[in-house]
Amino acid sequence: MRSKAKICTEENKKTEALLKVKDLSLSFIQYASGLRQTELKVISDLSIEAYSGKILAVVGSSGSGKSLLAHAILGILPSNAILNGRIEYDGKELTQEKKEEIRGKEIALVPQSTTYLDPLMRVSNQVIGCVEKENEGLMKKVQREIFQKYDLKPNVERMFPHELSGGMTRRVLVSTAVISSAKLVIADEPTPGLDEKTLNETLNYFKDMANKGCAVIIITHDIEAALKISDKIAVFYAGTVLEVANVEDFKNNGENLRHPYTRALWNALPQNKFQAIKGHQPMQDEVTDGCIFYERCSKKNVLCSKGIPQFKDVNGGVVRCNNVS
């Protein structure tokens, strides 16, 4: 009886999301003129879920606050940030203390550029990170194995970050996550300005991680790259997620896409219709009562300007839109 119950919970765990972000809001306190404080909202009511063995891509345009989502999950926001909402990790709430305890161990970040490496520290020391003296030898061995796997020559170990090429930097950054044996990997813009070959290589590293059972979140503005490897795509717009779609929904002309913005995004790609829509994302200090996409939407109606639409399950995905059923 008991063992059966255990199996049940194990199975439950497999289908349960490893990371659940629910109604996450993030704002910054700013001092406006004089001593007046203003709150600048950068993320509002954002919900995503990441599953073990799957890749979730969070896709949105640059400068829309996507990186802050990663920082919020890892608990490395600046001190003037106010975080609301609930983050659950492995079924338990992820508090700031818990974040500090498990970051680097169970949750790993793959940062976006070489500026995230200490310019005066040799690469191997950075990949190994801060470990106790007695573990150093072991970690060194692990690091060598990882470097070999990623085709980084032994002399790379003793290099400084400025000596790495773009592709090498990528592999070194990915190594920092692999060496931690994390269960959840968050990659922040892992493919900026990479050539086709390096891009595919980098994406494969993440695919590998997912195949080994990691939950992977890729934060990117590159929808094409995301489509190559992801299982689900969360469409990020003006600080919130408008739709979480399955990768298959993007096939054909995107008729299966649920939100008007996702379709617009899809149609804007060069290989599709190459069609841009008018307007721009609302600025962070613009307050909207209704749907955040209201101004630019082609299907808007009266209801859309009143109240934020709730998430709806549609065709195996979720969407925040009144006009989808």
Added chain:
Amino acid sequence: MKIFDIIHNIYIQDKIGLLYNRHIGGNNVLDNEKIVSFAGKKLLRLMSLLVVVCFVSFMLIQYSPIDPVRAYIGEMTVSAEHKVMLEEYWGVNTPPQEKFLNWAGNILKGDFGVSLIYRIPVIDVIKERSAASFTLMAVSWLISGILGFTLGIIAGIKKGTWIDRAIKTYCYTLAATPTFWLALVLLMVFSVYLGWFPIGLGVPIGVTAGNVTLFDKVQHLILPAVTLSLLGVAQIAMFTREKLIEVMSSDYVLFAKARGEKELDLVLRHGIRNVALPAITLQFLGFSELFGGAVLVEQVFSYPGIGQAAVAAGLRSDVPLLLGIVIISALFVFFGNLIADIIYEFVDPRIKQQEATL
């Protein structure tokens, strides 16, 4: 003096900015070639600096109302014909350009002339005085560097707390304190009221040179060294603080944090590593301030160093000694800047390896 300080500070900031923000373009110089060209450039610079320094200071003295004969005679009374002979000897009526060439020629031969007030060759005065000053400056340079760096790191870690404010207040106060005033205050408190240290000089009065112990020398060194160190702390502490705050808000520290490194690890692993080089560079660039400070401190404590000799030479119109000291101090400051440049060009791996691998 103040204007000189301001210009010097601008120069330092410029230099530091240049050192650490400049984008390094790739150039195909091998290490050896680089050293040779670096040394050549510096040597050329040193030569031109010395020529200009010699010429300008010689001309300044030439046109100042200094009478070498008066300075030589001092309080003695001499007959008129004796005076004419002396004028002849000191070349009062020789045209300035000829005088300069004579003097410069002697300098090149290593002859700095004879000091008018000490009546021994200038080079001997400088040797003897430099030894005392060197100890004083080296001690205070080290103490101010270590203390300033430590205070800066602490203030940077504790940014915004009362500790930070206390250190900042201390630094601003010191930066606004005239050297001689601080020296006088310390002298009054510790030597006059408390009687812990001797009032002045480098050795006890009334003791033959053979009987002066090391303890005596150290005891006489403490107060001047403390004064000079306390003043040197401000600049390096404020610089270290700013730099540490900058480093701690960098991407790489954020990433290290995301990988589970704790506050102290971050400072020890990344903070100090990235702050140390610019701080040491700044400390070497501060050689000129060290020298300037030493002049005043030695004067107040009657410490028999090169700074005091400079003041004496200036006040009592000892032209050969004054010019000798000017040259030595120019060399000293040049040397400090040279070390700073060497650290930048050859120690920082970002520059060193960049060129080695290309």
